[in-house]
Amino acid sequence: MNFVALKMLIGDRAKYIGIIVGITFASLLITQQLAIFTGIMTRTFGAITDLGQPDVWVMDPKVQFIDDVKPLQDTELYRVRGVEGVDWAVPLYKGLLKARLSNGNFQTCNVFGLDDATLIGGPPEMVEGRVEDLRRADSVIVDEYAAVGKLAGPPREPGGKPEPLRVGATIELNDHRAIVVGICRVQRTFQSQPVVYTTYSRATTFAPRERKLLSFVLVGAKAGVEPEExxxxxxxATGLAAQTREGFKWTTAMYFLKYTGIPINFGIAVLLGFLVGTAIAGQTFYNFTLDNLKQFGALKAMGAGNATLLRMILLQALLVGMIGYGLGVGVAATFGILSRNSELAFRLPWQILAVTATAVTVICMLSALISIRKVITLEPAIVFKG
Amino acid sequence: MIQHTETAVVCRGVKKVYGEGASSVQALRGVDLEVRSGELLMLVGPSGCGKTTLISVIAGILDPTGGECIVFGENLAAMPQSRRTAFRGKSIGFVFQAYNLLPALSAAENVAVPLLILGQRRAQALQRAQAALEKVGMGDRSHSRPSQLSGGQQQRVAIARALVHDPRLVVCDEPTSALDADTGQRVMSLLREVAIAPGRALVIVTHDSRTFHFADRIARMDDGHIESITDNAAEPASARHAP
Structure with a gap:
């Protein structure tokens, strides 16, 4: 009877398309909103992801997330180095400094000061230049998005495109001269600020004078020592907070989940997608069943049992569910690919596909359930009524 | 297992009440009726007299409120639902007033439905459906959708569907009421020609007096009970058209 079920469904072209559109819409909205949510959350800890080498981040116990810098005394670095199991420990400066652009505008930049000797914590990928070039006087490396965007110079001609910041160009960081020696590729940050790398000692000269300037201590574990341990x-040993890389990412994400309206806003959008999808698909599927009630009655009279009819409806729901899911996820993925080079945060891990698949399954089951109830309780004698 | 009896259907004191209390309607008021194997019995009478309710009870798609209806030795009302459904699928063929063909299926696929319900493979079912369509003169329209067929052609397809699984009882509800007079005569003639078979009973509900002469016996109903049963073999053909 499977082919009868499928032909019944596909034969009613308008409703068939209507149900698929409903599920596609739900699938698209759920996938897209979750992907943007995940993208934004990923950006909150983008800097931790980019700094791949350290196993452990050491910070002030009051730090709640990566941008919540509470400086330490420089001497803490040596205390950390003295802990058993530490292979290496280097300082990291992280702060927001104002850059003065050639057009006179100011732009706040996310400045990372790397250990002068090792340059540990440097950009994960260089587009132009080398990380070692940071050893040259007044040198900085800027990220590629900032180079063509927020740190770009004024256009050469009125109305033209902004002039990208190139290697060799000079910018002013907190009234200090800085020469661009490289362009790097990093993950976008939550606030989409330009990312600037320099050495620790130079960063502390760029930064306003403060008693304490050490933001984090980055630590590598000796072989055989578990980062958690x-x-x-x-x-x-130090009374400072220490977190593994993954742990610090989670702490940062949790801060944003807990103290910002981001999850609620996206949650509402996802819920709306789910509800609207369920309403459209459920209503259309139910209408489809109502329109075919006599046919179902005839099948029942001719000897089709409830189990057979149940299988038929579930198969119909499965088909529209799979097509709607595929289309929704496909459109969402295409949207993600097309917005790859934009400011939009979009990240589509397999877990989102699984969540959407579950949601679509629930939508289809809910839609089918109402129809199943109608068909199961249907009196086959209906077929003899005109 | 189906028992072979000379009498296909025996109804004894069958009652059916719709609803409860003051608003209840007594559709059947103690019907006694026998349908013999190999005969075509017509249930006739005015609208609302209980004809359709009675064939619904006979076909096992409606439970009587009282009395019993034995079909080929089986009391359908006493059977568990699943067994009754299986019994219907195997032993009863249906022809409906509104044809009730699935609009998305071709004629052959529609005819194959009872076989598919019985679990037969699609290819084999379609092969048998084609043979059934040939029998009703619709072999050349097997790929047509119901919407591409006239009312008479749709009813022929419905007849093929009712007979394709070789049921022992065929129930027809007003098979000619949606058709013009000539087509109705042709459909009834076809039903007599292809549906009557040894061991098979045919019960037709109709109020179309022009088709009464096709019946072996005519049971006249009024107000929920059988008023009279006429044996057509003992009656001149001219008298059969009396309403």
Whole structure:
């Protein structure tokens, strides 16, 4: 009876398309909103992802997320280095400094000061120049998006395109001269600020004078030492907070989840997608069943049992669910690909596909359930009524 | 298992009440009726007299409120629902007033439905459906959708569907009421020609007096009970057209 079920469904072209459109809409909205939500959340800890080498981040115990810098005394670096299991420990400056652009505008930049000796924590990928070029006087490396965007110079001609910042160009960071020696590729940050790398010592000269300037201590564990175990040792020995890379990412994401309206806003959008999709698909599917009630009655009279009719409706729901899911996810993925080079945060891991698949399954089951109830309770004698 | 009896259907004191209390309607008031194997019995009478209710009870798609209806030795009302459904699928063929063909299926696919319900493979079912369509003169329209067929042609397809699985009882509800007089005569003639078979009973509900002469016996109903049963073999053909 499977082919009868499928032909019944496909034969009613308008409703068939209507149900698919409903599920596609729900699938698209759920996938797209979750992907943007995930993209934004990923950006909150983008800097931690980019700084791939350290196993452990050491910070002030009051730090709540990556941008919540509470400087440490420089001497803390040496205390951390003294903890058993620490292979290396280097300082990291992270701060927001104002850059003065050639057109006179100011732009706040996310400045990273790397250990002068090792340059640990440098950009994950260089587009132009080398990380070692940071050893040259007044040198900085800027990210490629900023180079063509927020740090770009004025157009050569009125109405033209902004002139990208190139290697060799000079910018002013907090009234200090800085020469661009490289362009790097990094993950976009939550606030989409330009990312600027320089050495630790130079960053502390760029930064306004403060008693303490050490933002984080980046630590590498000795071979055989588990990062979690090392965190516990550092905390016990220094009284500072120490988190593994993954742990610090999670702490940062949780801060944004807890203290910003982002999850609620996206949650509402996802819920709306789910509800609207369920309403459209459910209503159309139910109408389809109502329109075919006599046919179902005839099948019942001719000996089709409830189990057979149940299978038929579930198969119909499965078909529209799979097509709607595929189309929705496909459109969402295309949207993601097309917006790849824009400011839009879009990240589509397999978990989102699984969540959408679950949501679509629930939508189809809810839609089918109403129809199933109608068909199961249907008196086959209906077929003899005119 | 189906028992072979000379009498296909025996109804004893069958009652059916719709609704409860003051608003209840007594559709059948104790019907006694026998349908013999190999005969065409017509249930006739005015609208609302209980004809359709009675064939619904006979076909096992409606439970009587009282009395019993034995079909080929089986009391359908006493059967569990699943067994009754299976019994219907195997032993009863249906022809409906509104044809009730699935609009998305071709004629052959529609005819194959009872076989598919019985679990037959699609290819084999379609092959048998084609043979059934040939029998009703619709072999050349097997690929046509119901919407591409006239009312008479649709009813022929419905007849093929009712007979394709070789049921022992065929129930027809007003098979000619949606057709013009000539087509109605042709459909009834066809029903007599292809549906009557040894061991098979045919019960037709109709109020179309022009088709009464096709019946072996005519049971006249009024107000929920059988008023009279006429044996056509004992009656001149001219008298059969009496309403």
């Amino acid at each position: 090392l965190c516990a040792r550092i905390q016990a």
